Amino acid sequence: MNILLIGSGGREHALAWKLKQSSLCNQLFIAPGNAGTANLGTNLPIGVNNFDLLASACLDNNIEMMLVGPEEPLVKGIYDYFKNNDATKHIHVIGPSKNAAQLEGSKAFAKAFMKRHTIPTAAYAEFTNDNYDEGITYIKNHTLPIVIKADGLAAGKGVVICTNTIEALSEYELMLQRSKFGEAGKKVVIEEYLNGIELSIFALTDGENYLLLPEAKDYKRIGEGDTGLNTGGMGAVSPLPFVTPEFLQKIKTQIVEPTIHGFKKDGFEYKGFVFFGLMNDNGNPKVIEYNCRMGDPETETVIPRIENDLVDLLLACSQQRIHEKKIVISKQCIATVIAVSGGYPGDYEKGKIIEGLDNPTIPDCMLFHCGTVKKNELTVTNGEE
Numbered sequence: 424m425n426i427l428l429i430g431s432g433g434r435e436h437a438l439a440w441k442l443k444q445s446s447l448c449n450q451l452f453i454a455p456g457n458a459g460t461a462n463l464g465t466n467l468p469i470g471v472n473n474f475d476l477l478a479s480a481c482l483d484n485n486i487e488m489m490l491v492g493p494e495e496p497l498v499k500g501i502y503d504y505f506k507n508n509d510a511t512k513h514i515h516v517i518g519p520s521k522n523a524a525q526l527e528g529s530k531a532f533a534k535a536f537m538k539r540h541t542i543p544t545a546a547y548a549e550f551t552n553d554n555y556d557e558g559i560t561y562i563k564n565h566t567l568p569i570v571i572k573a574d575g576l577a578a579g580k581g582v583v584i585c586t587n588t589i590e591a592l593s594e595y596e597l598m599l600q601r602s603k604f605g606e607a608g609k610k611v612v613i614e615e616y617l618n619g620i621e622l623s624i625f626a627l628t629d630g631e632n633y634l635l636l637p638e639a640k641d642y643k644r645i646g647e648g649d650t651g652l653n654t655g656g657m658g659a660v661s662p663l664p665f666v667t668p669e670f671l672q673k674i675k676t677q678i679v680e681p682t683i684h685g686f687k688k689d690g691f692e693y694k695g696f697v698f699f700g701l702m703n704d705n706g707n708p709k710v711i712e713y714n715c716r717m718g719d720p721e722t723e724t725v726i727p728r729i730e731n732d733l734v735d736l737l738l739a740c741s742q743q744r745i746h747e748k749k750i751v752i753s754k755q756c757i758a759t760v761i762a763v764s765g766g767y768p769g770d771y772e773k774g775k776i777i778e779g780l781d782n783p784t785i786p787d788c789m790l791f792h793c794g795t796v797k798k799n800e801l802t803v804t805n806g807e808e
């Protein structure tokens with residue numbers, strides 16, 4: 424079948440690399456893709472949120488499956504757009520419905536979901552300008568550190584961990600009264616700080632059953648030795664030595680299974696990847712966040728460890744046959760390191776020439792591009808859309 428993959432990151436290059444290996448994949452298209460994905464399929468110059476153009480491209484190119492990489496089109500409802508349109512409803516769209524994607528699109532929505540289904544997470548309360556003063560009292564009476572979160576999507580910047588009350592009150596005011604994060608911060612979630620080591624768990628679900636993918640851990644700070652500003656992730660590793668069989672069992676029974684069961688109970692249509700951002704709180708897993716897609720850079724460490732044909736798994740997911748499949752995971756250990764332009768995650772120069780891509784000199788090394796483009800036969804930096 425012909426497949427369209429949406430996105431332009433390292434996640435999408437790794438997914439494209441895996442999709443291309445499938446005997447079920449005929450032509451592969453990537454929108455908009457990057458210079459790396461261009462070596463595996465056809466890049467289409469269409470933005471990830473341009474649903475009309477994506478739908479036309481699907482019809483023009485006989486696309487039978489669309490895999491959505493990033494969260495934004497999912498939260499904006501790309502799944503429903505395709506399923507509610509007679510011309511595109513036959514396409515296997517891998518990703519959750521708009522309603523289910525609010526698990527990533529709204530932190531208050533995710534917290535209420537966890538509360539409803541008794542899924543372990545940090546204690547919390549939510550506030551808007553309508554109950555602003557109650558939030559001030561809540562912050563003043565709260566233990567420290569305290570975590571203030573903008574409710575909506577804020578490009579990974581909407582979470583502030585405050586070590587004193589004055590800072591917390593100031594962040595609270597900035598978000599609610601001074602629109603620090605615009606619409607995304609019109610509601611805030613205030614929660615208890617969880618101590619421990621974070622990890623990322625991934626499941627592929629058809630809404631009824633699930634397959635657990637290899638676990639990973641990403642490293643978010645920009646500087647050497649885990650210092651400096653937070654980023655989307657500067658690297659990742661898989662597997663994780665502290666994920667023992669006992670700990671994994673707790674993750675399955677206390678978190679993954681109640682979550683999938685919750686989708687069913689709440690009537691969420693969900694055929695795609697679920698990313699559980701967890702904290703290992705003294706051997707007990709707690710959910711920090713849900714994402715409705717694979718992680719980046721976690722995908723670059725997780726996907727190469729999966730030995731199955733990915734298209735076969737995705738098709739089973741779309742057709743609600745995931746119970747027929749068994750995931751095969753290699754024993755390989757993988758570490759991903761991201762190279763970026765100086766200045767990132769602040770302002771950085773684009774259009775820098777990247778050399779040495781054709782001759783990676785490190786053995787057992789794979790190279791995935793994140794947001795690169797071709798310019799006059801050269802590969803240059805561009806950042807992600």
Ligand code: AMP
Binds near residue numbers: 545615
């Ligand atoms: P989120 O956008 O919810 O994933 O939060 C971004 C990052 O903030 C997480 O990856 C954690 O490192 C940190 N964080 C969020 N919530 C908490 C919490 N309740 N306790 C400790 N750290 C947190």
Ligand code: GLY
Binds near residue numbers: 655656718721
């Ligand atoms: N690496 C974290 C994320 O993809 O959200």
